[in-house]
Amino acid sequence: MSAAALPATARPAGGGRPFAGTGALYRLALRRDRVLIPLWVLGIGGLLAAGPPGLAALYSTAAERAQAAAGMSGNSSLRALYGPVLDDSLGALVVWRYGVVAAVLTAVMSLLLVVRHTRDEEESGRQEMVSSAMVGRRAPLTAALLTAVTANLAVALVATAALGGEGLRGALAHGLALGATGLLFAAAAATAAQLTESARLARGLGAALLGAAFVLRAAGDAARDDGSSPLTWLSPLGWAQNIRPFAGERWWVLALFAAATLALAALAHTLAARRDLGASFLAARPGAPEGRLGTPGALAWRLQRGTLLGWTLAFAPAAVLFGSLADGAGALLEDDDSTREILIRLGGEQAITDAFLAAMTGVLGILAALYAVAAVLRLHTEETAHRAEPLLAHPVGRLRWAAGHLLIAFAGPAVLLTAAALGLALGHGRDLPALLLGCLAQLPAVWTLAAVAFTLYAFLPRAAPAGWAIATLCLLIGWVGPVLDLPAVVMDLSPFTHVPKLPGADPNWAPVAALVVVAAAVLAAGLARLRRRDLLT
Amino acid sequence: MTTSITALALRKTFGRTRALDGLDLEVEAGEVHGFLGPNGSGKSTTIRVLLGLLRADGGTVRLLGGDPWRDAVPLHRRLAYVPGDVTLWPNLSGGEVIDLYARLRGPLDPARRAELLDRFQLDPAKKGRTYSKGNRQKVALVAAFASDAELLILDEPTSGLDPLMEEVFQSCVREARDRGRTVLLSSHILSEVETLCDRVSIIRDGRTVETGTLASLRHLARTALTAELTDPARLPEGLDRLPGVHDVHTDGHLVRLAAEPEGLDAVLRALTAAGVRSLTATPPTLEELFLRHYQQEPAGSAERPAATEGAAR
Numbered sequence: 001m002s003a004a005a006l007p008a009t010a011r012p013a014g015g016g017r018p019f020a021g022t023g024a025l026y027r028l029a030l031r032r033d034r035v036l037i038p039l040w041v042l043g044i045g046g047l048l049a050a051g052p053p054g055l056a057a058l059y060s061t062a063a064e065r066a067q068a069a070a071g072m073s074g075n076s077s078l079r080a081l082y083g084p085v086l087d088d089s090l091g092a093l094v095v096w097r098y099g100v101v102a103a104v105l106t107a108v109m110s111l112l113l114v115v116r117h118t119r120d121e122e123e124s125g126r127q128e129m130v131s132s133a134m135v136g137r138r139a140p141l142t143a144a145l146l147t148a149v150t151a152n153l154a155v156a157l158v159a160t161a162a163l164g165g166e167g168l169r170g171a172l173a174h175g176l177a178l179g180a181t182g183l184l185f186a187a188a189a190a191t192a193a194q195l196t197e198s199a200r201l202a203r204g205l206g207a208a209l210l211g212a213a214f215v216l217r218a219a220g221d222a223a224r225d226d227g228s229s230p231l232t233w234l235s236p237l238g239w240a241q242n243i244r245p246f247a248g249e250r251w252w253v254l255a256l257f258a259a260a261t262l263a264l265a266a267l268a269h270t271l272a273a274r275r276d277l278g279a280s281f282l283a284a285r286p287g288a289p290e291g292r293l294g295t296p297g298a299l300a301w302r303l304q305r306g307t308l309l310g311w312t313l314a315f316a317p318a319a320v321l322f323g324s325l326a327d328g329a330g331a332l333l334e335d336d337d338s339t340r341e342i343l344i345r346l347g348g349e350q351a352i353t354d355a356f357l358a359a360m361t362g363v364l365g366i367l368a369a370l371y372a373v374a375a376v377l378r379l380h381t382e383e384t385a386h387r388a389e390p391l392l393a394h395p396v397g398r399l400r401w402a403a404g405h406l407l408i409a410f411a412g413p414a415v416l417l418t419a420a421a422l423g424l425a426l427g428h429g430r431d432l433p434a435l436l437l438g439c440l441a442q443l444p445a446v447w448t449l450a451a452v453a454f455t456l457y458a459f460l461p462r463a464a465p466a467g468w469a470i471a472t473l474c475l476l477i478g479w480v481g482p483v484l485d486l487p488a489v490v491m492d493l494s495p496f497t498h499v500p501k502l503p504g505a506d507p508n509w510a511p512v513a514a515l516v517v518v519a520a521a522v523l524a525a526g527l528a529r530l531r532r533r534d535l536l537t
Numbered sequence: 538m539t540t541s542i543t544a545l546a547l548r549k550t551f552g553r554t555r556a557l558d559g560l561d562l563e564v565e566a567g568e569v570h571g572f573l574g575p576n577g578s579g580k581s582t583t584i585r586v587l588l589g590l591l592r593a594d595g596g597t598v599r600l601l602g603g604d605p606w607r608d609a610v611p612l613h614r615r616l617a618y619v620p621g622d623v624t625l626w627p628n629l630s631g632g633e634v635i636d637l638y639a640r641l642r643g644p645l646d647p648a649r650r651a652e653l654l655d656r657f658q659l660d661p662a663k664k665g666r667t668y669s670k671g672n673r674q675k676v677a678l679v680a681a682f683a684s685d686a687e688l689l690i691l692d693e694p695t696s697g698l699d700p701l702m703e704e705v706f707q708s709c710v711r712e713a714r715d716r717g718r719t720v721l722l723s724s725h726i727l728s729e730v731e732t733l734c735d736r737v738s739i740i741r742d743g744r745t746v747e748t749g750t751l752a753s754l755r756h757l758a759r760t761a762l763t764a765e766l767t768d769p770a771r772l773p774e775g776l777d778r779l780p781g782v783h784d785v786h787t788d789g790h791l792v793r794l795a796a797e798p799e800g801l802d803a804v805l806r807a808l809t810a811a812g813v814r815s816l817t818a819t820p821p822t823l824e825e826l827f828l829r830h831y832q833q834e835p836a837g838s839a840e841r842p843a844a845t846e847g848a849a850r
Contacts, residue, residue, distance in 0.1 A: 123627065123666060197666065198627060287630025289662040294640035303626060386624045390677065393588045393618035393690075394641040397610045535590040537582070 021135035025143035029117050030150065037151045040109040043472070044102050044178070045158035047480065051094035052166060054484045065093060072096075073225050077325030080222040086247035091166030095174050095245050100217075101479075103181045103240050104210065106155050110148050110186035111206040117144035119193040119202045122278050131277060141190060141272050145265060148186035152179040163245075170246030177240040180257035184236050185210060187264035194271035197280040204310055211314060213237045218321060236260070296396050300404030304375060308412050311371050312419050315364065319420040322360040323427020323435075326353050354504030357424060357431075358438060361503075364420040365442030366475045366496060368413040372450035373471045375409035380457050380464040383536050398531050406454065406523075413446045431503060438502030444515035445495035449474060451519040455526030461536050541566045541601055541688055541719040542587060548595035549582055549743075556582040557593070558743035564721055569714050571730040571737035572723040575831045579743040580723045581621070584692050587721075588618060601688060614642055617681035621693035621723075623673040625665030631676040632661030638680040646683065653679045656705050670697035682709045689713060689720045695729065707733060727823050739830050746830050751823065758821035758829070759783065759795040762804070766790050767812030779803050790814075 030037075059065040069088035072078050079085075085096045118141055121127040127140060156179030163171035185206065192205040213235040220232030221241075232238035236257070243253045271281065293299050379402055382388045392401060421439040425432035453467030460466075474494035481491050491497045495515055500507035542564035549557040557579045564570040574580050585591040587600055589609030598605055603612045625634055635654075639645040654661055659675045668676065674697050681689060695706050703726075710720055710733050724730050730737060731751065739747040747754060766772065769790055776792075777785040781800025786793045796804050808816070 286662045287628075287633060287664045289630065289632040291630070291633030291636035293629075293633055293637040296641070299637060302629070386620070386622070387626060389585075389590060390618060390620055390623070390638070391641075392590060392609075393613060393616075394638060395610045395614040396641055532592075534592060535585070537585060537591070 018136040018138040019142060020139060021133065022139040022142045022146070025130070025135065025139055026146045029143055029147040033113065033116075033147065033151075037109075037113070037147075037154065039469075040105070041151065041154045041158050043476075044105050044109075044155055045162050047105070047476070048094065048098055048102055048159055049162040050480050050484055051098050052090055052163065054480070055093050055097065056090060057485065059090075059093070062088070065090065069093065075328055076222040076225075077328035079225060080218040080321065080325055083217065083221050083241045084225050084227050086227070086241075086244055089166065089170075089246050091163055091170045091174075091246035094163060094166065095170075099174065099177075099241065099245075100214075100237060102159065102178055103237055104214065106152065106178045106182035107185035107210050107213075107237075108207075109151060109155070110182040111189040111203060111210070113148050113151055114144050114186045114189040115193050115199050115202045115206065117147060118190065119196065119199040123197070123199050125278075128277060137273060138269060141268060145186060145190060148183060152182035152186070155179055155182060167246060169249060173243050173249040173251070174245035176254060177243040177245060180254055180261070181236055181240045184257055184261045184264070187261045187268065190268035191264050191271065194268055194275065195281045197278070197282070200307075201282075207310075207314075215317070215321070217241070295404075296391065296401045297404035297407065299391075300378075300408060304378060304405070304408045304412070307374070308371075308408065308415065311412075311416055315367070315416050316419045316423045319360075319364060319423025320427040322364075323357070323424035323429075326356050326360075326424075326428050355501075357428065357435065358501040358504055360424065361420070361435070361438045361442065362478060362496060362499075362501070364417065364439065365446060365499070366471075366478050368416045368420075368442065369446045369449040369471055369474065369496075371416060372409045372413050372446050373453045373467045375405065375412055376450050376453045376457065377464060377467060379405050379454070380461065383461065389535060392535065399527055402454075402527065402530055406450075409450045409454070410447055413450075414440065414443060417442055417446075434503035437507075438500075441499050441502050441507065441512060442496070444512050444519060445499045447519040448495040448515050448522070451522040451526065455522050455529070458526035458529040458533070461533075539566055540564065540599075542570075542599070542721065544583070544587070544596065544598045546596040547583065547586060547593050547598060549579075549586065549591060549593050556743055557586070557596075559596070560740060560743055561745045561748070562738055563748070564719060565736075566719050567714070567717050568735040569710060569720040569722060569733050571734035572721055572740070573725075573730065573737055573827060574740040578741050580740065581692055582743075583740070584618075584690055584721075584723065587690060588613075615686055616688040616690060617642075617684040617686040618690045619674075619677045619681045619692065619694040621696055623677040625668065625673055625676060627664065627666035629665050630662055631659060631665070631668060631672070634665070634676055635661065635680045635683065639683055642684050642686070646685070649685070650679070650683045653683055653709075656709075657702060671699065671702065674698060675702065678706065678709070682713070685716075685718075687718055689718060691720065692723045693725065694722070695724070695726060703729065727827060731823050739827065741830055754826055755821060755823075756798060758826050759797050760801065760821065761795050761819040762793070762808075763817045763819075764792045764808050764813055765815040766792060766808065767814050769811055772811040773807050776804070776807055779807070 059068055066088040069085045069092075073085035081100075082096055083100055086092055121130070121140065131137075131140070156175040158175075159178050160168075160171045160175030163174055188209055189202065189206040192202045192209075193199070196202045196205065214237060216231050216235035217238040220229030220235070220238060221227065223229045223231065227238060227241050227244075232241070239253050239256055242250060244250050275281065293302055379388075382391075382405075388401065392398060417439040418436070421432065421436040424435045424439070428435070449471050452470060453464075456467050456470070457464035474496060477486070477491060477494040478496050480486075481494075495518075498511040498515055500509070500512065540563055542562060544560060544562040547557045547560040547562075548555075560579060560583060562572070562583065572580055572583075582591065586593050586598060587605050589605040589612070592606050601612055601615055605612060625631070629637075635650065636645060639650065657675045657679055659672060659679060663672075665673075674694065678694060681691070681694075689710075695703055698706060707729065710722070713720060720733075722730070722734060734751065736748070736750050737754065738745055767790075769787065769792070772787075772792070776782065776794070779800055780803070781797035782804050783795045783797075784793070792808065794804065
């Protein structure tokens with residue numbers, strides 16, 4: 001009562017100018033992300049830009065497109081993966097085939113950006129120093145969200161340009177759908193970053209949310225062929241579809257995004273205003289006063305086991321989903337030549353159900369490689385955070401230190417792919433031995449990428465994050481290459497091109513053996529270098 | 538064996554930066570050796586070379602009779618290291634880190650661990666991310682002192698500790714020395730160096746500029762003299778040109794100057810010639826000793842080599 005009557009100048013200084021410094025922090029974030037954001041934006045734009053020429057080559061006439069669209073739209077398995085086919089124009093088909101992937105990538109970009117500029121900064125202690133300057137209490141979160149707005153605007157712009165040739169109206173609708181999806185997950189990540197003390201956990205929460213959104217949409221789309229299922233409407237990824245780019249755009253769905261995003265951003269701000277710097281709402285438990293860790297390997301396992309568990313918990317249900325789609329996909333593709341053609345290029349020349357399963361096995365293999373790269377790069381994190389230094393000042397050789405993390409990077413994917421095989425077999429209802437063989441046949445390719453990432457780290461420790469770029473390149477070659485019919489020289493760059501497409505094909509084990517040899521040689525070179533080089537200081 | 542660490546003419550460059558430029562260091566077994574120098578002078582680089590984390594580009598280095606690069610693992614069994622900025626794993630408790638470090642070196646002595654936790658008043662159940670700077674430092678100190686290693690390498694180990702804990706740290710170092718351990722202590726806290734160290738080495742721009750016991754270093758430094766004279770007019774001409782005499786200021790009956798040991802005799806004769814009514818002689822404080830070395834011109838200036846030679850003689 002009396003506080004309200006006070007003139008503005010008499011308010012306590014702490015509450016004054018809560019947004020002070022937002023501009024400076026925003027510029028700092030853009031400066032730090034001057035490489036990262038353009039890479040994401042161009043990657044997503046490139047994926048979309050590759051769509052029209054690739055699909056135009058497959059379906060050259062309107063009649064072919066109509067037939068393909070009808071076939072794919074009638075198939076619940078494909079709808080679960082990619083969403084419903086809402087129209088048979090080339091633009092609509094590109095959005096159908098790549099829209100969900102692009103939306104997921106945009107959401108991941110936004111999640112990572114926001115956590116990087118909020119909880120990461122607090123956890124590292126940098127925020128403390130920044131906040132001691134002329135920086136208002138709301139400035140860091142606002143600047144992080146503004147950074148996400150900028151990145152998502154860029155995605156929307158580039159995505160619109162990528163599909164502009166198919167009709168500006170539809171391209172704009174799709175660009176806005178992507179940007180809006182990204183912003184929604186940025187706001188969700190901002191909320192998650194208030195809840196947990198650890199940035200890693202905040203990213204995990206965001207990823208779980210994204211996974212839930214994907215599953216809801218997949219379930220809804222499997223049930224109905226026009227995106228109208230209530231389950232689809234529960235998922236932001238379903239909203240993005242329901243903007244219906246190139247298929248009678250529904251602009252009002254953007255208002256739904258705006259409302260949800262504003263609500264989440266407001267929630268994040270409210271939570272941020274109610275907590276101390278560095279504190280969280282999910283309380284951290286105290287640790288054990290005594291430890292049982294006694295070897296570098298045990299330490300590596302302790303540091304990495306949570307991540308492996310999280311990946312396994314994501315892999316198994318995804319594999320069950322893929323497995324349960326296999327029969328349906330096979331039934332459809334019996335009478336759709338062009339899509340069968342894609343699947344055969346992805347999965348090999350064999351019975352179509354097997355081709356579908358082999359294609360999904362390949363997708364899971366590449367994802368397992370991303371896990372392997374992340375596990376290898378833990379070495380880089382440990383070294384740059386100066387936690388490796390005191391450890392190596394103990395009677396611990398460099399190779400023994402690296403071996404703990406490498407063992408996880410090499411055995412972890414085997415765990416993931418075994419879980420994938422079990423999931424696929426569970427969903428498919430049969431063929432466990434064949435699926436297990438197919439999944440584990442991916443391992444040499446996974447190991448090759450892990451070995452390359454490790455050796456890059458050993459030789460050029462400062463450039464180690466480029467291991468992600470190499471893995472992503474192989475991922476794009478694997479996903480977009482078959483559709484674009486890329487030349488064999490390019491396809492051969494990815495180790496995944498050389499693993500047999502199982503189940504189904506008559507496996508040729510020679511290239512697999514060659515990959516094992518390559519991975520071992522590359523790994524040995526990296527290990528030799530790690531022993532000889534200076535530690536980063 | 539009488540020396541724990543011998544480094545001769547160590548060189549190390551990072552790109553175009555010359556971090557170590559002919560550094561010498563000798564630490565005798567059983568002594569507490571102070572390692573001093575301004576920020577960026579190469580102390581931490583030297584320590585990382587001694588730990589085998591960096592490989593020297595030139596020079597020779599022996600640590601506990603071995604080559605720190607080639608024999609890193611067996612040598613590390615016999616030493617303990619505390620960095621100046623301890624980073625812990627955010628999701629491991631301090632107790633887990635202490636026990637991990639102890640087990641990596643050998644069997645853990647639970648009684649010693651409990652005693653040190655009590656003395657440093659450290660709660661081992663807190664997670665790494667919740668410790669303050671001083672408490673992170675304590676985690677590393679408890680791990681190091683619990684190890685009973687024969688060589689302790691401490692790189693600004695007390696940054697962030699409160700004065701009470703500083704006291705505990707000093708008594709731990711003394712106990713280590715009493716048990717015959719060797720300590721290399723890099724520090725900016727001069728009182729800590731003064732009370733703990735038997736000998737010190739001062740480095741600057743990657744070179745050793747001074748090494749010896751504190752008493753011998755003091756002996757090399759200037760004494761500040763203030764004299765009240767009965768008849769200043771009889772003061773001989775050219776007082777400030779006497780060898781080893783500096784900063785002569787006269788103000789009526791008062792004369793203030795600084796004299797190196799070799800100049801003291803001549804300057805006192807000159808002063809007594811003018812009739813000394815009162816005289817105060819202030820021996821150099823440790824602080825002045827260090828500041829003199831810290832403040833010298835940076836490498837590359839014309840007069841530096843001469844100044845360095847003068848200081849080293």
